[in-house]
Amino acid sequence: MIATIVHTDELLHTVAAASVAGIGVTFLFSLGIWGAGQFTELSRDGRSVLATAAAVVGVLAMAAVTAAVVIGMLVMTNK
Numbered sequence: 001m002i003a004t005i006v007h008t009d010e011l012l013h014t015v016a017a018a019s020v021a022g023i024g025v026t027f028l029f030s031l032g033i034w035g036a037g038q039f040t041e042l043s044r045d046g047r048s049v050l051a052t053a054a055a056v057v058g059v060l061a062m063a064a065v066t067a068a069v070v071i072g073m074l075v076m077t078n079k
Contacts, residue, residue, distance in 0.1 A: 035059070
C-alpha cells in the first residue's frame with residue numbers, strides 16, 4: 001500500500017478557495033475606496049444624491065471586507 005503524502009483534492013480546494021477569496025476581498029476593498037473617492041468628488045460638485053449613493057456603496061463594500069476578515073479569522077481559529 002502506498003502512503004498518501006499530499007491530498008491533492010484538499011490542496012486544490014484550498015488553492016481555489018484562497019484565490020476566489022483573495023480576488024473577491026481585493027475587489028470589495030477597491031470598491032470601498034472608489035465609493036469614498038466618488039463621494040468626495042460628487043459632494044464637491046453639489047450632487048448630493050449621487051454622493052450619498054457612492055457613500056452607501058463604499059460603506060457596504062467595507063462592511064463586506066470586515067465581515068470576510070472576521071469570518072476568515074473564525075475559520076482559522078476553529079480548525
